[in-house]
Amino acid sequence: MIIGFIGFGKVSQNLIKLIKSEDILFITSAQNRSPKTIENIKQSDVEVLDSFKEVAIKSDILISANSPASALNVSKKYGKYAKGIYLDLNNISPDTTMKINEHVENLIDGAVIGKIDSTNPILYVAGKKAEELSFLNEFIQIKVISEKIGDVSLLKLLRSTYTKTLSALLIESSNLAEGYGLEEEFFDILTLTEGETFREKSKSRIANTLNSKKRKSEELDEIINYFDSDDLIMVKAALERLSQ
């Protein structure tokens, strides 16, 4: 069994660390890679081929783990050589996933949920061949969502709908409490119903959102455009909240 990587960032490096088996050979290429990536490759237990074309041809499972912007291009360039499974782990929209599907035979739509370098990340997968990845359960928890390509990226978007709107709500209600000098008491009283981690988690969400307001607004905008739905009252309000 050969697993090939196109893209060699944190996800690829950590998957190699997690999947320890004598039966599995990892391959990638250093073709046009940055010095930093080449250093990462050197420090990993991976065989280096001359080109990504070769990597694609030889892999039973080809993993694309790049930047969201390059995911589609990678599929256009190498999808046709992948005769086994093509597992896309890029953080992309359902639309992009569907486009990639046009260039790839056996696409699996995937996402690492939870921090990849934590002790218990979960690999969410969807697609006709998704079940075939179950053998990886020995190394990393595999969660098969459905046979439908796009369901994993859709699920990530649905999650964002909740978490990003929640952050806007936290900003609004804690601001209001702060105006009355009751911000800490506000977190205290909610901790009783929302759980011990509420204060810490909420403050980190608020700070995160305020520190990257522009990006979060763009992400909310993408959600609204994707679902194109009059029903997104709360999400639209969150976008308005962030623009204040």
Place this chain on the structure above:
Amino acid sequence: MIIGFIGFGKVSQNLIKLIKSEDILFITSAQNRSPKTIENIKQSDVEVLDSFKEVAIKSDILISANSPASALNVSKKYGKYAKGIYLDLNNISPDTTMKINEHVENLIDGAVIGKIDSTNPILYVAGKKAEELSFLNEFIQIKVISEKIGDVSLLKLLRSTYTKTLSALLIESSNLAEGYGLEEEFFDILTLTEGETFREKSKSRIANTLNSKKRKSEELDEIINYFDSDDLIMVKAALERLSQ
């Protein structure tokens, strides 16, 4: 030390159960009470006087625990006789609390947070004399918020701002997920970041809100009117969400 009750529902009954001390005498009256309340009084360790006027005069701490609608009237009728502390435990708005303050000398603005019949309810209190209730810590956790009358009812309102808007968000995002056949997966993936109790808690919030949509809408309306603020973008969206 004499503690008197005007209103003898769940709060009063359970406070008597919690506060077990030889130094404390509980009093109330059966004046104009319903047969059910009189039965509750009989089953409690409380002395029954002929009138609430007498109860007010004799109490070191007079507790008003009635329906929200009657809280102000009770203060008008009996506030003037209360020479000790007058502890209002009704579920009322900060506005009503301020009105009650006009009829009562030593008002303490209070609320039982958490279920009164659970093992660990907390008594939130605010007011100049709030610290004087600290001796009750032996029986029930006392949390002094500030010396400012209205701060406890305000804090409850701030909490509602968060929890009621959250319910509207849960309705919107889980509906969206349901439309794609991914509702359970939506709860699953959020459980990873929101904690083990997320699914159960969220579903109960959604059901609760949908089952009493009209009341929840009225409560959101009260919040918006009270704060009278252009800043309540999320809360206003929640009201709109519930009207769908």
